[in-house]
Amino acid sequence: MHRSYRSGRADQRASALWFISVLFALRVSAATPAELLVEEGSNFAARLSPDGGQLLLDLQGALSMLPASGGAAQAVTDGLGDDRLPTWRPDGQRIAFQSFRDGSWQVYSARKDGRDLRQLTDGAAHAREPVYSADGQRLVFASDRAGNFDLWELQLGKGELRSLTRDPATDYLPSGDGAGGWWFVSTRSGRPAIWRRSANGEIAPLEVDGPRPVSAISPSPDGLRVAWVGEVARIGFPSAARHAVAVLELASRELRLISDEDADVFPFAPQWLDDGTLLYTADGRIQRQSVAVGSRAAELPM
Numbered sequence: 001m002h003r004s005y006r007s008g009r010a011d012q013r014a015s016a017l018w019f020i021s022v023l024f025a026l027r028v029s030a031a032t033p034a035e036l037l038v039e040e041g042s043n044f045a046a047r048l049s050p051d052g053g054q055l056l057l058d059l060q061g062a063l064s065m066l067p068a069s070g071g072a073a074q075a076v077t078d079g080l081g082d083d084r085l086p087t088w089r090p091d092g093q094r095i096a097f098q099s100f101r102d103g104s105w106q107v108y109s110a111r112k113d114g115r116d117l118r119q120l121t122d123g124a125a126h127a128r129e130p131v132y133s134a135d136g137q138r139l140v141f142a143s144d145r146a147g148n149f150d151l152w153e154l155q156l157g158k159g160e161l162r163s164l165t166r167d168p169a170t171d172y173l174p175s176g177d178g179a180g181g182w183w184f185v186s187t188r189s190g191r192p193a194i195w196r197r198s199a200n201g202e203i204a205p206l207e208v209d210g211p212r213p214v215s216a217i218s219p220s221p222d223g224l225r226v227a228w229v230g231e232v233a234r235i236g237f238p239s240a241a242r243h244a245v246a247v248l249e250l251a252s253r254e255l256r257l258i259s260d261e262d263a264d265v266f267p268f269a270p271q272w273l274d275d276g277t278l279l280y281t282a283d284g285r286i287q288r289q290s291v292a293v294g295s296r297a298a299e300l301p302m
Contacts, residue, residue: 102122127142225249
């Protein structure tokens with residue numbers, strides 16, 4: 001597969017990675033605090049709730065919730081702990097996320113409004129990139145508690161912890177495969193690539209010639225496709241890169257890059273809204289796009 005890439009908006013924004021771009025109004029007086037109106041952001045993640053009614057945003061280290069139809073956002077966390085990569089429990093009542101609030105990345109959970117905050121992992125080792133199992137009874141995450149990053153599973157009811165992978169390479173960015181197993185990214189082949197641990201524990205790479213994954217892998221609900229955000233060009237030293245949304249047909253191994261060539265796609269896992277539509281973040285906004293050939297992204301209100 002071949003595609004040429006031009007500079008465009010991604011190059012213009014590369015120097016502003018990890019900074020929020022805002023339009024704002026200030027009203028300052030002795031009795032009135034400043035008001036900040038956020039209309040777009042840089043390098044943020046968005047996850048739609050299981051019922052499709054709410055969007056959970058990871059923006060500048062704080063989690064916020066807003067209606068999926070658009071409107072005012074409500075703070076879920078205060079951002080003092082650098083809260084990142086939120087995920088929904090399948091029943092939509094709780095969320096999990098990684099936070100640096102105790103000096104290392106650890107996994108926390110809370111009610112969807114931010115109350116009943118619980119720290120689920122601890123220690124000097126990092127625990128990051130949590131994702132719930134399909135039944136909501138387990139959390140899988142990446143951790144270096146055994147010396148290097150592997151996948152670990154936490155039984156939420158019992159507090160029991162077990163490793164799912166053990167390899168000298170780095171295993172990270174887990175996601176459920178819809179069949180009781182887990183997709184993940186690993187450096188076992190010498191560079192970041194897509195691997196899968198099946199429900200019976202067998203581990204194998206996904207043989208595909210595509211962009212290097214920088215996000216978790218997202219399987220479609222019908223199990224026929226997977227999508228991820230991958231690096232398509234390096235545009236700065238040491239790590240500034242241009243990304244694209246990749247969609248792979250698992251049966252035919254047909255690979256397509258569906259995002260616009262000059263889109264500034266953020267390095268977070270796309271989310272399937274149905275078998276043919278993805279949600280992802282790019283160009284400062286939340287985008288919705290069909291995976292059909294020739295489709296274009298449409299911005300969601302923010």
